[in-house]
Amino acid sequence: MSNEKRTSADFFKQVFGRTVNVKLHNRTEYIGVLAALDGNMNLVLEQCEEYLEQKLINKYGQILLRGNNVLYISAKFNQKQQQEEEI
């Protein structure tokens, strides 16, 4: 793991095209592929699933999420490996 300072701009660059889990202040989570992101944390997610309390409630082809609602954007690396380890 590098010890360079990683700002939000670096995070943005690294996270495009990845599957991310976006949690809102109201505890709703969105898991989808990150298509766009700006400095206000507005997001475009594709092939997105909407979860409330770990339960899937909706699926969307493409959504625009307003950034003021976002609590965090979580990215997974080595996704497949992680899932295998959990099993």
Next chain:
Amino acid sequence: MTTILPLGLLDKAISSRVWILMKDDREFEGTLRGFDDFFNMVLENVIELDNGKKNKLEQILLNGTQICLIVPGGEIS
């Protein structure tokens, strides 16, 4: 006595564990990788504590608007 600015303290905490308390009683503990002027933070190996539930996250960008308190070197209670 030299002046320490808030963001200066945060800069010193980079690469170490930090404990973050949000306005709504949520907690995050993770390795601080970076931050910006708005207190948005990049954290790694994160534990999220929400209503007693713990959640592990590999790397997150945490929105700074709801951050209340940051403890360098601190741990989730």
